[in-house]
Amino acid sequence: MIAPPDAASVSADSFDLMFLVMVVFSGFIVLLVATLVIVFSIRFRSGSRANRHEVRRLVSREVEIAWTAATAFGAMFFFWFASAHFLRHAAAPVDAMEVHVEAKQWMWKATHESGARELGSLHVPLGRATILYMNSQDVIHSFFVPAFRLKQDVVPGMTTTMWFTPTRTGSFHLFCAEYCGTGHSTMLGEIVVMDEAAFAAWLEARPGSGSLVDAGRVLFTEAGCASCHDPASAVHAPDLRGIYGRPVPLADGRIVTADAAYLQDSILQPDRDVVAGFDPIMPNFSGLLDEDEVAGLVAWLRTLERDDG
Amino acid sequence: MTLEAEAGRGRPGQTLPRSYLGAGHSVRSWLLTTDHKRIALLYLGTITVFFLIGGSAATLMRLELVTPPGELVSADTYNRLFTLHGVIMVWFFLVPAVPATLGNFVLPLAIGARDVAFPRLNLLSWYLTIAGGVLVLASLLLGGVDTGWTFYTPYSSLYSNSYVTLAAMGVFVNGFGSIATGINFLVTIHTQRTRGLTWMRLPLFVWSLYAVSIVMVLATPALAVALLMVVVERLFDLGLFDPARGGDPILFQHIFWFYSHPAVYIMILPGFGVISEVLTCFARRRIFGYEAMVFAMLAIAIFGFFVWGHHMFVSGQSYYANLIFSFLSFAIAVPSAIKVFNWSGTLYGGHITFEASMLYALGFIGLFTLGGLTGLFVASVPIDVHVTDTYFIVAHFHYIMVGGMVTAFFAGLHFWWPKITGRLYSESFARLAALLMFVGFNFTFFPQFILGWMGMPRRYWSYPDDFQVLNVASSLGAVILAAAYLLPPVYLGLSLWRGKPAGDNPWDATGLEWTTSSPPPRENFAVLPVVDTEPYAYHADRVEPHRRGDASHRAVSQSSDPGDDA
Numbered sequence: 073m074i075a076p077p078d079a080a081s082v083s084a085d086s087f088d089l090m091f092l093v094m095v096v097f098s099g100f101i102v103l104l105v106a107t108l109v110i111v112f113s114i115r116f117r118s119g120s121r122a123n124r125h126e127v128r129r130l131v132s133r134e135v136e137i138a139w140t141a142a143t144a145f146g147a148m149f150f151f152w153f154a155s156a157h158f159l160r161h162a163a164a165p166v167d168a169m170e171v172h173v174e175a176k177q178w179m180w181k182a183t184h185e186s187g188a189r190e191l192g193s194l195h196v197p198l199g200r201a202t203i204l205y206m207n208s209q210d211v212i213h214s215f216f217v218p219a220f221r222l223k224q225d226v227v228p229g230m231t232t233t234m235w236f237t238p239t240r241t242g243s244f245h246l247f248c249a250e251y252c253g254t255g256h257s258t259m260l261g262e263i264v265v266m267d268e269a270a271f272a273a274w275l276e277a278r279p280g281s282g283s284l285v286d287a288g289r290v291l292f293t294e295a296g297c298a299s300c301h302d303p304a305s306a307v308h309a310p311d312l313r314g315i316y317g318r319p320v321p322l323a324d325g326r327i328v329t330a331d332a333a334y335l336q337d338s339i340l341q342p343d344r345d346v347v348a349g350f351d352p353i354m355p356n357f358s359g360l361l362d363e364d365e366v367a368g369l370v371a372w373l374r375t376l377e378r379d380d381g
Numbered sequence: 382m383t384l385e386a387e388a389g390r391g392r393p394g395q396t397l398p399r400s401y402l403g404a405g406h407s408v409r410s411w412l413l414t415t416d417h418k419r420i421a422l423l424y425l426g427t428i429t430v431f432f433l434i435g436g437s438a439a440t441l442m443r444l445e446l447v448t449p450p451g452e453l454v455s456a457d458t459y460n461r462l463f464t465l466h467g468v469i470m471v472w473f474f475l476v477p478a479v480p481a482t483l484g485n486f487v488l489p490l491a492i493g494a495r496d497v498a499f500p501r502l503n504l505l506s507w508y509l510t511i512a513g514g515v516l517v518l519a520s521l522l523l524g525g526v527d528t529g530w531t532f533y534t535p536y537s538s539l540y541s542n543s544y545v546t547l548a549a550m551g552v553f554v555n556g557f558g559s560i561a562t563g564i565n566f567l568v569t570i571h572t573q574r575t576r577g578l579t580w581m582r583l584p585l586f587v588w589s590l591y592a593v594s595i596v597m598v599l600a601t602p603a604l605a606v607a608l609l610m611v612v613v614e615r616l617f618d619l620g621l622f623d624p625a626r627g628g629d630p631i632l633f634q635h636i637f638w639f640y641s642h643p644a645v646y647i648m649i650l651p652g653f654g655v656i657s658e659v660l661t662c663f664a665r666r667r668i669f670g671y672e673a674m675v676f677a678m679l680a681i682a683i684f685g686f687f688v689w690g691h692h693m694f695v696s697g698q699s700y701y702a703n704l705i706f707s708f709l710s711f712a713i714a715v716p717s718a719i720k721v722f723n724w725s726g727t728l729y730g731g732h733i734t735f736e737a738s739m740l741y742a743l744g745f746i747g748l749f750t751l752g753g754l755t756g757l758f759v760a761s762v763p764i765d766v767h768v769t770d771t772y773f774i775v776a777h778f779h780y781i782m783v784g785g786m787v788t789a790f791f792a793g794l795h796f797w798w799p800k801i802t803g804r805l806y807s808e809s810f811a812r813l814a815a816l817l818m819f820v821g822f823n824f825t826f827f828p829q830f831i832l833g834w835m836g837m838p839r840r841y842w843s844y845p846d847d848f849q850v851l852n853v854a855s856s857l858g859a860v861i862l863a864a865a866y867l868l869p870p871v872y873l874g875l876s877l878w879r880g881k882p883a884g885d886n887p888w889d890a891t892g893l894e895w896t897t898s899s900p901p902p903r904e905n906f907a908v909l910p911v912v913d914t915e916p917y918a919y920h921a922d923r924v925e926p927h928r929r930g931d932a933s934h935r936a937v938s939q940s941s942d943p944g945d946d947a
């Protein structure tokens with residue numbers, strides 16, 4: 073009943089090693105302090121005949137310097153140790169499989185690149201890096217998979233990402249870890265890791281909702297994006313061809329890379345990152361398009377090639 | 382101190398002034414008092430009531446968590462319980478417990494002053510606390526608040542339909558009480574020290590109050606701003622935290638933690654002070670590394686302002702922010718570690734006795750060490766990513782707040798009780814309570830570390846079956862802990878009419894507060910004491926410590942100041 077959590081991702085294994093090192097270190101310090109306190113308490117209890125020679129000032133200074141230096145060194149070592157791990161797992165591989173996750177009180181929705189959707193569960197293939205683009209429709213939630221040792225807040229008005237490479241097939245808990253109201257503790261889900269073939273079959277069998285890219289192409293005209301963004305349009309709006317991955321200079325002087333999260337935010341929060349040289353006239357689509365439609369648009373925008381001709 | 386200090390008790394044959402307790406018995410004499418000692422007692426009564434309310438909420442929660450499905454109370458009730466527990470325990474118990482209660486009583490006595498610098502402001506602080514408390518209790522009676530004590534937006538500002546505005550206003554008003562107390566203490570320490578009490582002769586408890594006052598004055602306004610923004614957004618629908626209108630939900634977290642991380646130190650620094658007083662007294666030993674202890678406290682108070690982002694590693698803030706906050710959080714571990722080692726070093730070569738206060742103080746060292754070490758886990762970004770918002774965090778901060786601060790509060794309460802009331806309590810009952818608390822505490826909270834590591838999120842009303850065994854263990858521990866907390870009111874209460882008279886200095890301790898009568902007169906001292914030695918002069922410098930009563934510190938001072946009339 074008191075079992076360690078399953079370890080089902082690449083980073084979970086190295087997390088466990090790091091955690092173990094810290095537990096051993098902490099155990100050692102606790103033992104050291106406890107031993108000092110207990111041994112001194114017994115040896116120097118009132119009335120004991122221990123030799124209580126005076127601790128000379130110089131000695132105590134040296135002792136102090138020594139343990140201050142030792143703790144400072146220890147702290148820096150652990151900082152390096154932990155941060156190195158963090159940085160190693162910070163950036164997702166470029167070929168990671170993408171899934172869009174939508175959180176709302178109190179459920180999890182996922183949309184795959186193929187357009188397949190699921191509710192309260194997320195199927196992913198074994199051994200393949202998967203990156204989640206996450207949005208919330210209402211309050212802050214947090215996508216927590218103990219078996220992956222990963223957690224990421226899902227914040228309204230912003231796209232957060234999280235990536236992992238599953239190393240074990242099976243089904244694992246998904247919890248909402250940021251308190252989000254009445255149903256917080258029932259905002260659960262299941263992460264199902266399947267081997268590559270089984271996953272492909274599963275995806276195949278999902279009721280086809282058409283490919284995301286196709287839906288996005290249609291929507292780009294239907295939702296009125298084209299009326300401004302079409303290169304032939306009279307409205308002064310950026311040309312979106314080849315936008316994906318390009319550095320975009322913003323009106324406030326920052327330069328950001330147009331990744332999927334940026335594209336998504338540009339549609340849902342156009343006032344947030346205004347492109348340099350343009351007026352902030354783009355309407356806010358957050359109430360007009362649902363999560364899948366946005367995912368479709370983003371998918372389609374990413375396929376647009378730069379028109380160099 | 383010199384024997385002149387002894388003169389504070391009045392000379393033989395001279396009638397002592399009445400004790401502060403005897404100076405008026407009417408309700409009015411209490412409610413309009415400007416005596417720091419009476420105000421301390423008003424605070425003591427207040428925080429006891431709040432502790433009972435907050436503790437009852439915790440007990441109900443632990444009962445609820447015995448079984449995986451939520452059966453005892455509804456999810457909404459559970460959410461209100463943990464919010465109530467957090468709001469009350471943080472702002473109406475922990476924050477005022479040591480500074481406003483013990484600090485209020487001891488500070489002027491410990492620096493040889495007749496009162497704090499602004500006695501009326503001091504009373505106002507208490508009324509602000511009461512006003513804030515009444516608002517919070519009103520929100521409770523109307524139906525409660527369900528946002529968690531952290532009031533995260535946009536849940537608190539746009540989604541919760543509970544009494545958020547009322548509770549936030551309560552905390553807001555109470556905050557001004559903290560600020561006033563902080564200013565009062567700072568000015569008091571700067572201007573009211575008695576002759577000869579230089580900065581480097583201040584007892585560490587006074588230093589800890591100094592450090593904590595700085596934090597209260599500088600950090601609490603940030604809390605006020607954060608809460609005010611939530612209130613304003615709820616009342617006037619401004620959209621400050623609403624992304625659809627250009628607001629930013631994360632902004633709240635930045636402001637909130639800019640207060641609330643330093644607030645963690647509001648809730649532990651004074652404990653450091655108390656423990657230093659108690660350990661030296663019952664080890665009959667000078668504090669090991671006085672200067673280092675002072676600077677460590679100041680360093681913690683200042684560094685504490687630069688680590689708030691470690692509460693937000695998974696909030697979506699940038700990698701660089703995460704690394705910087707992680708680095709600073711590791712750095713702040715160093716002064717904390719210095720304190721633990723110096724306390725252990727203080728025991729070396731002492732003549733240690735194990736009165737109840739001492740048992741609390743020794744327990745504190747252990748629990749604080751464990752709480753602090755698990756702080757290293759959560760300072761590491763990748764580990765925090767897994768354990769944040771799980772029971773690991775719950776256990777971590779309870780080790781600091783309850784294992785640390787509540788234990789220190791009890792150490793201090795038992796230490797100064799004879800001074801406050803003039804009575805001795807039953808030492809054996811007090812020791813029993815101290816042991817029970819230690820056992821009950823670990824039994825309750827250690828399993829939560831494991832639960833968090835296994836992945837159980839916090840603030841869960843129901844949970845998967847895998848987590849049940851440890852939850853049951855934790856709930857059993859909570860029963861022991863609750864029983865232990867009920868003991869002190871009983872034997873301390875009994876001591877009021879059955880207790881032996883304490884005498885001026887039952888522990889033979891060195892602080893100035895012990896040189897006046899117990900309970901002290903309204904003016905604290907008949908003649909203000911003069912100080913000419915370092916603090917904790919339990920033995921002459923570079924001389925072997927001696928047992929309590931063998932040859933007391935007085936003998937030491939006497940040799941340096943022989944011309945007194947004692």
Ligand SMILES: [Cu+2]
Pocket residue numbers: 212213214248249250251252256259
């Ligand atoms: Cu949630």
